[in-house]
Amino acid sequence: MNRYDDLSPRALWWLQNLDELDLAESCAYYETVFEQVRELHRPVDYRGQTICAECSGLDPDGDSTDNPPVPHDQCATLKALQPPKEP
Ligand SMILES: [Zn+2]
Numbered sequence: 001m002n003r004y005d006d007l008s009p010r011a012l013w014w015l016q017n018l019d020e021l022d023l024a025e026s027c028a029y030y031e032t033v034f035e036q037v038r039e040l041h042r043p044v045d046y047r048g049q050t051i052c053a054e055c056s057g058l059d060p061d062g063d064s065t066d067n068p069p070v071p072h073d074q075c076a077t078l079k080a081l082q083p084p085k086e087p
Contacts, residue, residue: 034081043072052078 007015014023041054044062051058052075057066072078 037077037081041072041075041077 004012014026018026041052043050044053044058046056046058046062046065046069049069050072051065051069052072055067055070055075055077059065
């Protein structure tokens, strides 16, 4: 058993179809995208609780939300970005 045996099918595809420079550029791109999403769904203190700014529709002044406040640990977008759990 080696590390190649443990790769997911998609990881193996990337490895077989891209050279190391392409892989580095892809990692840098996706790292930037993830950071932008995390900034959009940033935690903010709102009336005594920590909420997701984006899911709650927090106004730029931070005084009100367009949606019911969403606790930051319940942000569905950030949950979707987490890697799958090991079986
Ligand atoms: Zn969110």
